[in-house]
Amino acid sequence: MAENSIITAKKAVVIGGSTGSIDVLLQVLPVLSVPLTYICIIVLHRRNTADSTLAHLLSLKTTIPVREVEDKEPVRPGIIYLAPADYHVLIERDRTFALDDSEKVNYSRPSIDVTFESAAEVFGPSLIGVLLSGANADGTAGLKAIKKKGGLLVTQLPATAQAAMMPQQAILNTQVDYILDIQGISSLLNNLNL
Amino acid sequence: MVMIEDEQMDLLLTDLFERYGYDFTHYARASLKRRINRVWSLDKFPSFAELRYRIRNDSEYIKRFVEELTVNVTEMFRDPFFYRALRTDVLPTLAAKPFIRIWHAGCSTGEEVFSMAILLKEAGLLHKSLLYATDINPDVLASARKGIVALSQMKQYSENYVLSGGVADFSMYYTAQYSYAKFLDELAERMVFSTHNLVSDRSFNEFDLILCRNVLIYFDKALQQRVLSLFDESLGLLSYLALGAKETLRFSTLETKYRPLNGEKIWRKIV
Ligand SMILES: C[S@@+](CC[C@H](N)C(=O)[O-])C[C@H]1O[C@@H](n2cnc3c(N)ncnc32)[C@H](O)[C@@H]1O
Numbered sequence: 001m002a003e004n005s006i007i008t009a010k011k012a013v014v015i016g017g018s019t020g021s022i023d024v025l026l027q028v029l030p031v032l033s034v035p036l037t038y039i040c041i042i043v044l045h046r047r048n049t050a051d052s053t054l055a056h057l058l059s060l061k062t063t064i065p066v067r068e069v070e071d072k073e074p075v076r077p078g079i080i081y082l083a084p085a086d087y088h089v090l091i092e093r094d095r096t097f098a099l100d101d102s103e104k105v106n107y108s109r110p111s112i113d114v115t116f117e118s119a120a121e122v123f124g125p126s127l128i129g130v131l132l133s134g135a136n137a138d139g140t141a142g143l144k145a146i147k148k149k150g151g152l153l154v155t156q157l158p159a160t161a162q163a164a165m166m167p168q169q170a171i172l173n174t175q176v177d178y179i180l181d182i183q184g185i186s187s188l189l190n191n192l193n194l
Numbered sequence: 195m196v197m198i199e200d201e202q203m204d205l206l207l208t209d210l211f212e213r214y215g216y217d218f219t220h221y222a223r224a225s226l227k228r229r230i231n232r233v234w235s236l237d238k239f240p241s242f243a244e245l246r247y248r249i250r251n252d253s254e255y256i257k258r259f260v261e262e263l264t265v266n267v268t269e270m271f272r273d274p275f276f277y278r279a280l281r282t283d284v285l286p287t288l289a290a291k292p293f294i295r296i297w298h299a300g301c302s303t304g305e306e307v308f309s310m311a312i313l314l315k316e317a318g319l320l321h322k323s324l325l326y327a328t329d330i331n332p333d334v335l336a337s338a339r340k341g342i343v344a345l346s347q348m349k350q351y352s353e354n355y356v357l358s359g360g361v362a363d364f365s366m367y368y369t370a371q372y373s374y375a376k377f378l379d380e381l382a383e384r385m386v387f388s389t390h391n392l393v394s395d396r397s398f399n400e401f402d403l404i405l406c407r408n409v410l411i412y413f414d415k416a417l418q419q420r421v422l423s424l425f426d427e428s429l430g431l432l433s434y435l436a437l438g439a440k441e442t443l444r445f446s447t448l449e450t451k452y453r454p455l456n457g458e459k460i461w462r463k464i465v
Pocket of ligand 1: 268
């Protein structure tokens with residue numbers, strides 16, 4: 001067990017979403033296997049009120065700890081990290097988080113592309129990028145970067161997304177490996193949890 | 195999109211330091227890398243060699259380059275509940291002081307400093323306060339000194355002001371001029387703006403409150419520790435240190451000497 005978690009802790013999942021993605025997470029989180037053996041980072045577009053309602057909302061659905069990222073904290077498996085409102089989330093080579101409040105990207109801060117690109121550099125082929133519902137083109141460039149480093153690309157099946165544009169853009173412009181409905185996303189994540 | 199390699203980045207940082215004395219080697223790498231990529235594509239350098247040549251040989255260009263490396267995003271009453279905590283928990287304890295010194299380290303274009311001046315005025319403390327506002331970037335300081343912000347921002351800022359516990363009519367603090375809002379001279383009179391580099395400059399006074407918000411996120415842990423020690427040297431017993439919403443003392447040696455205030459990123463020096 002201990003050994004297993006060391007091996008699988010090398011895996012990291014970054015999930016990006018916008019309009020309609022909170023609903024997806026509210027369905028996925030309750031069925032995730034506990035404890036989580038991989039690294040999990042979620043970037044959602046949100047209004048820039050710096051409250052922690054979103055983390056609270058998600059934490060009601062799982063016993064896995066859900067936390068907003070703080071600057072310089074180590075990136076650990078077993079925790080669901082949430083990008084805080086109004087900051088981009090980056091990851092340093094020493095696997096600590098670094099926040100950045102620079103210009104919005106795709107009209108968004110946090111931006112999914114920014115975290116995906118940064119995670120791709122650090123986790124390379126161990127990274128799985130998951131793009132959910134959204135009415136925005138954020139995430140596509142990030143998925144490209146993940147693919148370039150040998151990682152795995154997953155999008156929500158556009159027909160099941162409240163806003164299809166975000167997964168659709170990705171499917172059109174990158175080589176997505178798996179296009180899944182909500183249940184499919186849950187079981188893929190659980191398959192990573194060795 | 196262009197992507198600078200780690201080794202190329204090291205070359206540039208060495209050039210900047212050896213030729214011009216700017217030390218960015220302890221800035222947080224991931225973010226700095228994005229900044230460099232950004233200038234590279236903004237200024238349309240066809241190759242890394244050309245970017246490097248320009249940096250090594252054009253001392254005029256350096257000014258722009260360095261200014262583009264820093265992130266200057268800011269707003270008034272950013273995180274309104276933080277300002278509310280200043281109103282309710284911090285300012286009342288400073289009221290008994292004959293004189294109040296506040297340092298805004300990394301003040302950018304000054305929105306934070308004007309927000310503070312408004313709080314002090316409303317607490318009846320502005321007349322005996324001095325706000326030292328510093329930044330590494332002379333351009334943003336020049337803008338801060340003018341005491342103007344885009345009028346288009348004022349709606350958001352007055353909402354923030356109300357959330358921070360402000361009860362006055364926010365528009366009484368400025369006059370509208372074309373597309374700008376200019377703050378009352380009365381507020382600016384208590385401010386001193388000056389360049390100060392947190393990487394290399396020393397402490398220059400003792401303060402009752404230091405605000406350094408959303409600056410430490412751009413530094414690596416070693417530099418954060420250096421800067422926090424500098425603040426520690428500049429704070430008297432029972433003085434306050436305020437950081438950005440996602441910054442913390444947790445990874446520094448200051449942690450044991452400071453007591454956090456409930457909820458917001460404000461610490462009081464207790465040892
Ligand atoms: C994101 S702004 C923060 C503005 C304001 N404190 C706030 O929270 O809204 C960061 C500021 O830190 C300044 N800065 C960066 N490196 C610095 C250094 N070495 N010394 C002093 N200021 C620095 C930048 O020029 C920029 O204006």
